[in-house]
Amino acid sequence: MTGDAGHAVTVTPGLARVRWWYLRGLGFVFCLAFASLLPQLPALVGPQGLSPATELLDWGRESLGGAERLLRLPTLLWLTGASTGALRGVALLGLGCGVLLLLDVAPRYALVGAWGLSLSLTTVGGVFLGFQWDVLLLEAALVSLPRTPPRYVRTRRLDYRFTDLATLRATGAWWTRQQVGPYCPPLTLRDGRLQRADPPSSP
Numbered sequence: 001m002t003g004d005a006g007h008a009v010t011v012t013p014g015l016a017r018v019r020w021w022y023l024r025g026l027g028f029v030f031c032l033a034f035a036s037l038l039p040q041l042p043a044l045v046g047p048q049g050l051s052p053a054t055e056l057l058d059w060g061r062e063s064l065g066g067a068e069r070l071l072r073l074p075t076l077l078w079l080t081g082a083s084t085g086a087l088r089g090v091a092l093l094g095l096g097c098g099v100l101l102l103l104d105v106a107p108r109y110a111l112v113g114a115w116g117l118s119l120s121l122t123t124v125g126g127v128f129l130g131f132q133w134d135v136l137l138l139e140a141a142l143v144s145l146p147r148t149p150p151r152y153v154r155t156r157r158l159d160y161r162f163t164d165l166a167t168l169r170a171t172g173a174w175w176t177r178q179q180v181g182p183y184c185p186p187l188t189l190r191d192g193r194l195q196r197a198d199p200p201s202s203p
Contacts, residue, residue, distance in 0.1 A: 020104070023111070026144060027101030030114045033137060034095040037121060041087040044128045053082035053124035075120040082124060090117050108145065115141040127174060152197055155183035 045053040060073045070078070080086040094117035100110035119138055122129045157180045163173050188197035 023107055023144065024102055024104065026140060027098050027103075027107075027110070027114075029137065030098030030118070030141075031095060031102060033118065033134075034091050034098055034114075038088060038091045038095070040128075041091060041121070042084045045082070045124055045126070046084045046087060047082070051126050051128070053077060053087065056124055056126070057082055073123050075123040076116065077120055077124060087121070090120055093117050094121070111141055111144060127172070130174075151188060153187045157181055157183040 041049075043049050045051055047054055056073065057075075057077060060069045064072060076090060077086060080089070094114055097110045097113035097117060101107050101114060115138060118134075118141070122134050122138065125134075159178045159180050160175050161178075162175050163171075168174060186197045188195060
């Protein structure tokens with residue numbers, strides 16, 4: 001197999017074992033996430049909920065073009081509507097994908113499904129599903145799709161601050177985020193240890 005910049009990447013038995021357990025754990029987390037959402041969805045974003053998803057989709061239809069609508073509001077609910085049954089159906093399908101991933105049944109397809117269904121609910125979830133935990137779960141699933149582990153790890157330090165009441169009312173944003181700088185230099189795994197690396201520059 002090859003990795004970044006055409007360099008050969010060897011997946012050792014140890015790394016393969018770690019990846020296997022990692023994906024089983026990720027499947028378990030998806031199961032917990034979707035199972036916890038199932039009883040909450042009607043009250044949060046159902047037609048009679050606190051922030052109905054139907055209102056967001058109606059706004060998208062009226063204000064956004066076709067391509068922009070899908071980019072800004074990526075959700076399968078465009079196809080099904082946002083009824084209580086549709087919301088629960090998406091959560092149940094996501095739970096099923098999480099179970100398949102946990103049991104190592106078609107893991108790549110299960111991972112893609114869990115990611116897409118989770119994104120669908122997060123998109124319409126607004127402030128209820130816009131917390132860092134939900135975003136990190138989506139990111140973890142996305143970076144887990146390649147068959148080989150990443151060659152380099154880069155970390156950034158971010159400064160989160162709650163917004164004032166005026167900003168919250170005007171934008172709906174509960175906090176602001178500003179990138180401060182690198183948390184640590186780029187790292188790579190050599191001989192079982194994380195070491196400082198000089199990754200190839202991006203073209």
